[in-house]
Amino acid sequence: MTTTLPVPIQFKLPAGWRAAPPDAAGAPGAAFVARYPQPDAGFTANIAIDGEYRPDETPLSEIADGSVERLALAVTAVEVTSRREIGSEDAPGFTQTLAISAVVGGVSRDLVQSQVYLSMLDIIDPRKRAVIRLVLTTTVSQYPSVLGDFQDFVRTVRPDTGVAS
Numbered sequence: 001m002t003t004t005l006p007v008p009i010q011f012k013l014p015a016g017w018r019a020a021p022p023d024a025a026g027a028p029g030a031a032f033v034a035r036y037p038q039p040d041a042g043f044t045a046n047i048a049i050d051g052e053y054r055p056d057e058t059p060l061s062e063i064a065d066g067s068v069e070r071l072a073l074a075v076t077a078v079e080v081t082s083r084r085e086i087g088s089e090d091a092p093g094f095t096q097t098l099a100i101s102a103v104v105g106g107v108s109r110d111l112v113q114s115q116v117y118l119s120m121l122d123i124i125d126p127r128k129r130a131v132i133r134l135v136l137t138t139t140v141s142q143y144p145s146v147l148g149d150f151q152d153f154v155r156t157v158r159p160d161t162g163v164a165s
Contacts, residue, residue, distance in 0.1 A: 005031045006053045006130040007122050008160035014149035017047065036138070036146055043109055045138035045146045047153060053122075054131050060094035060117045061085070063131055067115060068098065075102035092119045099140075112136075112143040116154050123159055132157070 003022075013019070016037045022030040027048045036045035054063070064083065072078045079099045087093035093116060100111040114136040122128035134157060136150040 003029055003031050003050060005049065005051045005132065006128075007051070007120050007132070008162075009049075009120075009132060009157055010160040011049075011153060011158075012156040013047075014152050017149065017153075020046070022048070036142075036149075038142075040139045040142040041109075042107065043104060043111070043139050043142075045136065045142055047150060048135045048137070049132065050135075051130055051132040054119075054129050057129075060092060060119060060131065064094055064096050064115060064117055067133070068096075071098070071100070071113075075100050076108070077101040086116070087118070093117060100137075110140045112138055112140055114147065114150060118157065120159055123161055 013034050017034040018037065020033045020035045022028060022033045025033040025035060025046060027033050027046070030048040030050045032049040034047045061083070068078060068080060077100070081097045081099050083094070083096035085092070086095050095114065095116045098113040098115065100113055102109055102111060104111075116134040118132045118134070120130050120132055122130060134154055136146065138146050
């Protein structure tokens with residue numbers, strides 16, 4: 001079942017990427033999914049967006065740890081290959097890259113997942129903190145060619161204030 005984000009955001013998809021229904025794309029918990037136009041060995045790279053209200057002050061690194069723990073229950077193997085804080089004090093973020101072995105569509109695959117966590121305050125009630133997660137999942141061989149698109153995409157994500165920019 002597709003979910004909604006706790007705060008409205010706006011973003012611009014990289015050229016060629018197309019929105020897809022999250023349920024049909026195999027990401028039922030996502031609020032949004034986009035797919036790359038060129039599959040690699042039967043796997044289509046995708047960007048998924050989800051998020052939740054976080055009334056606590058849990059660091060983004062701990063939230064990312066929780067994502068790895070949940071993912072480990074659903075795949076053959078997962079390894080964190082890099083992680084670091086990004087952003088600023090006013091707009092904190094966290095990023096991590098994962099090497100994943102998983103069976104997808106009955107085929108064993110080696111995948112890479114780049115996860116970006118953004119902390120955003122609710123525009124209507126700034127006491128409420130939301131964490132938005134942006135995730136790129138791709139094959140190992142296609143990762144170098146789609147990473148730049150994902151980085152460009154991440155740079156466009158911002159709260160949707162309802163004012164045209």
